[in-house]
Amino acid sequence: MTNSKINYVPNDDFQSTTETDLDALDIELYAAEDRPLARDPKLVAESFLCAVEQSRLLTFEGEQYLFKRLNFLRFRASALQATLGNKRNTKKTDREIERLLKDAAETREQIACANLRLVTSISQKLSLSRDEFEEFLAESNAILLNAIDKFDYARGYRFSTYATHAVQRNLFRVIEKRNKRRKLESCEEVALHAATAPAANPEEPSGQDVLSAFESIMSRIDQVLDSREQFIVRERFGLDGIGKGKSLREIGEELGISKERTRQLFQRSIEKLAEIAKPFEAIFASV
Template identity: 35%
Template sequence: MSIAPGAAAPLQPASATLEIEHPKPSFPSDHRAAATSRQRLLETPIEFVCSASFDATAMEQQARQTLTDLMTQDPLDGDLPQYLPGHLARLCECSRLDPPEEKRLFRTMNFLKFRAQERRLQIREDQPAPELLAAIEEDLQNAERVRNHIIRANTRLVFSVIRKFVNPQHSFDDLLSDGIFTLIRAVDKFDTDRGFRFSTYAYRAITSNTCRKIANRQKELARQAASANPLIHESLESPTPSGMNEQTWTQLNDVLMQLIQRLDRREQLILRSRHALGSHRTTHTFQDLANRLGISKERVRQLEHRAVQKLRNWAAEQAVQDLVDPVLT
């Protein structure tokens, strides 16, 4: 179209002649999410078991090699527990750890947490330090990867312990959830520098926690029965774990008897008689024992208290105090 000189150009629709530049949207929610994530990363406690080896340069190399090995490791094809259904047996697909590998994995996991903590201490509140935050998050993610591998490699230990306690009152699934939780806590607390295998430490922890759960459950059932039948109330006043089934009580005795053998003969008699341990299937009063031993009732009470304190101290040394407490309370 031609336009005469001096004539005004015809108006065109704005959409045909102008490119409207829209302002770039801001995402305050993203900023808030990033700030929240940063705050969480800085405030969440990092639990780890410290070691003098963390200061060594070799620890950095070991951590890198361990993570590389985990990335290329294949799951176990066979050697799965035959007594478990398929969905549970698959939880045991990870190979068992030999002592050197176990030690290396635990040290790597704790070193990564230690390094994350050290890096976190370098961050100042007035500086974002995004690269440092990314390194901390990577350390924690890698530590979690190692931790999960240790848990999977020891899951079959939970199965082997709790299956001994299964009965009509305590199902396998009920005990399994507590057993797995105890295993996870044991992984977080285990110290390789103490010189024994993790399986020893975890076995004690799982066994004692399972026994405590069963004892507490039996006491609760007994209280419920007592509320329906006042005649049962008197038996609940005694320190014996009322209502505990024969199988569970035998398993408790196997562990307790090893500790009780360290007491002198009089203390053993009092403790077994008062708490129905070993061959004693009924509890005896302080007066019964006083008549039998030819001492005062108060003296029997003192001897029992002393014996219980000894057992608890010895149990604490062996990390099985949770097993003793439910029986002797």
């Protein structure tokens, strides 16, 4: 343990602070609460909900104190670790480092427990099933611990704001990757079915063939086009459910560029899409 690097968020006050100073502080850690936590018994495991209900929300002063204590203890452990090569009595120093890190871990756990409601609420809002909720919750708890390690309390912000952004950003990425994977798998399944099903007329592709080819290409559009090129293609063909497509002039006005520049970008985008559409050339040639 003492050989591993001890990470902490630095603060200028640590040099002049002692554990006694921290212990002497009279801080109201937890906020008074009148409202019980709402829960959905169909979604959340009872044992976890009990733990959530038992957790209490920190006051701003309590939050500041715990984060200061966490990082100060790690700072002291790191400082002692740096002296190990210069001391004979390393066993005593090792024991002190272990004690400091144990106290720091308990403080970190105290902060995490006080934010169980936050990660549970975010996971509930973004999940569509119990299995998905449990997966999101596991992800959120890992992100929460990482956020605790990186949060700089000295900036004066509430940790809940920082943690909410971190957890939501991570879960949005998980959802986006899953949706892309499902869409691609669906397109591949449809394409496979179309390839194995008997065709009424091999010279003439069915509407399903065309749709499958189109969806397969669109599922990869963000891999070959940048955001502006995607916007031009979608607006030109009305692919976002807005009705008929727009003229190059209208699109150019929205982007703040000329009609000619819009046409150039549109043509370049079509050429890029043509590269990934090569496996379906026979289908589109017959349309």
